[in-house]
Amino acid sequence: MTGGLVPRRSVLYMPASNERALEKARTLPADALILDLEDAVAPDAKDAARENACAAVRSGAYGDREVAIRVNAVGTPWHAADLAAAAAAGPHAVVVPKVGSADQVRALVAALEAGGAPERTRLWAMVETPQAVLDVRDVAAASPRLAALVLGTNDLVKELYAAHVPGRAPLLTALSLAVLGARAAGVAVLDGVYNDVKDLEGFEAECRQGRDLGFDGKTLIHPGQVEVANRVFAPDEAAVDDARELIAAFEEASAQGRGVVTHRGRMVENLHVESARRTLAMAEAVAARG
Structure with a gap:
């Protein structure tokens, strides 16, 4: 998977x-x-x-x-x-x-x-x-x-x-x-x-x-x-969209050298990015299941 x-x-x-x-x-x-x-x-x-x-x-x-x-x-x-x-x-x-x-x-x-x-x-x-x-x-x-x-x-x-x-x-x-x-x-x-x-x-x-x-x-x-x-037990569409946006915001801020990253008013750290990536991976695994 x-x-x-x-x-x-x-x-x-x-x-x-x-x-x-x-x-x-x-x-x-x-x-x-x-x-x-x-x-x-x-x-x-x-x-x-x-x-x-x-x-x-x-x-x-x-x-x-x-x-x-x-x-x-x-x-x-x-x-x-x-x-x-x-x-x-x-x-x-x-x-x-x-x-x-x-x-x-x-x-x-x-x-x-x-x-x-x-x-x-x-x-x-x-x-x-x-x-x-x-x-x-x-x-x-x-x-x-x-x-x-x-x-x-x-x-x-x-x-x-x-x-x-x-x-x-x-x-x-x-x-x-x-x-x-x-x-x-x-x-x-x-x-x-x-x-x-x-x-x-x-x-x-x-x-x-x-x-x-x-x-x-x-x-x-x-x-x-x-x-x-x-x-x-599957990520819903809103959770998947939020995960994608959070990762994009973090990667954009990192590319610009910004030390503080926020997404929808929330402070974003590496642990949040890891959770978001797991959400996307699970959504993909569920989709692959058919």
Whole structure:
């Protein structure tokens, strides 16, 4: 992608046990797909779901979007088989629930490599427990193969004995710590899901909150949420125009040897120029996605 940026505005969970859903996913405009072997799959369908997910990855039928497989958690009866099969299939990423420590990250990476995972297959670690939140920077920095943190907000609410409320006040500390840890380690970070698929107004408000906190995008549980996430997490036309004008003003002032640069009444420094260039790079990457 342009500027090395990979859009992950919308990352949609799809139950790998549902072959029709996997077929439909080929046409959805989500930036990334997570073919789920965990929560969305009943115990007696786990084996078939694993086969479906790996076949879908190997099919190459999902275009240039990222396709990940979420395996069952460490300690479950299905984890080892899931991880070995996913490694052999070679998706863009393997998503692992309830990753709680840097040592666990390194063990997962070793297992992926032992299973023959190609270089492109990255680890996405789910942050779903208080311990993971408190150790999030170490988790994020544990291996070069780890490319993203994924918030499991439903599990966090349960573990905290908290409540799902508009504005997510009980989760704000955890959300911010996750973003801080991801940015310190230089990895992506994805916000958790919104449970009420019919409440698009509430969903959009939560997308805007996640964007403002610094998340790269949002994990989704329904195709109807894709359009909103794509729109909210992409730079709009006004932001792109402002970024272009800011860069032009800075470059003109620098060429003239002026030490003070202003744009629309605001003082402009190098950090603002870097942010503007990232906005343009993301807009170009989104446009290239089509």
